[in-house]
Amino acid sequence: MNTYKITFTRENGTQGADHFTAATEKQARKDFNECYRHGTGVIVSVELVRTDAPATKQQERDALAKIRQIVDTLGPESYLAIAFEGCFDLAAENIENDWGCSMADRVRRAEKRAAELEDKLTxxxxxxxxxxxxxxxxxxxxxxxxxxxxxxxxxxxxxxxxxxxxxxxxxxxxxxxxxxxETAEAEVIRLKAKLYDYMTREG
Missing domain, CATH: 1.20.5 (Single alpha-helices involved in coiled-coils or other helix-helix interfaces)
Known part of the structure; x- marks a missing residue:
């Protein structure tokens, strides 16, 4: 995007200057007229002061809306609609949250995570x-x-x-x-008794 310095004359004859970021000088003049539509400022000069200016969030929103509209006219089965699936939502999140995410980043992170899981599995x-x-x-x-x-x-x-x-x-x-x-003992007792009887009779 380009940044243009627009010098203008006010109703009371004094001069002022303002900067507008736009793709072309024509768009910068249009943005000036929109911004100062309630006054009668007259552009005196337009000077290109920067060629690498970042777009404003509103410009990004407007561009995203135009791109989405173009893709929508092609139908949901178009190659572009299929290729841009999820990209518009991600772009909107980037604009609103000052992020710099992309589908390619997500794919790379997913591939990295898959590789890590494969290593862990191995x-x-x-x-x-x-x-x-x-x-x-x-x-x-x-x-x-x-x-x-x-x-x-x-x-x-x-x-x-x-x-x-x-x-x-x-x-x-x-x-x-x-x-x-026990048998021998009984026999001894029997013999002793018999001997005793014998001795008693002899006496």
């Missing part, structure tokens, strides 16, 4: 595979330990069974010895 897969491998190794180690414990338990059970059999045999032998001892 890292998560690696972590999962490593954890799975570690868990598998631990499982194998535990399986071996369990098998060893089972073997030890089986051996202990066999030993206990053998010891039980020995205990049963020894218990049987002890019972037999006790029975024989």
């Amino acid at each position: 890292e998560s897969v690696k972590d999962y595979e490593a954890a799975h491998a570690a868990a598998h190794a631990v499982a194998e180690e535990k399986d071996a330990e369990i098998a060893k414990l089972k073997a030890q338990l089986t051996k202990m059970q066999e030993t206990a069974r053998w010891n039980g059999q020995r205990c049963d045999e020894e218990a049987t032998a002890a019972g037999e010895a006790q029975r024989r001892a």
Whole structure:
């Protein structure tokens, strides 16, 4: 946009100056007449003082309205309507909020976010595979330990069974010895009684 310095003469003969931002001198003169429509100021000169001036918010709003109207006349299925989908709303937000966002920026941010998520997913897969491998190794180690414990338990059970059999045999032998001892003791008592009877008769 260009900035024009417009010098003008007021009704009382004094001179004044004002600056207008417009695309062309013609538009600047038109904006001057609109601004000073309630007076009788007469333009004396128009001087171009800047060629890189930013447009005003109202100029941006007006331009956006014209562009939207042009695209609307083409229909919602037109290539331009499809290409500009969401752009008009974003442009309006930029104007009102002094933002500098674009659909391209949003796409780049989305692509960056997608790449970050892909990296995280790849890292998560690696972590999962490593954890799975570690868990598998631990499982194998535990399986071996369990098998060893089972073997030890089986051996202990066999030993206990053998010891039980020995205990049963020894218990049987002890019972037999006790029975024989009781029989012998009874026989001794019987013989003593018999001897006593014999000795008593002899006397």
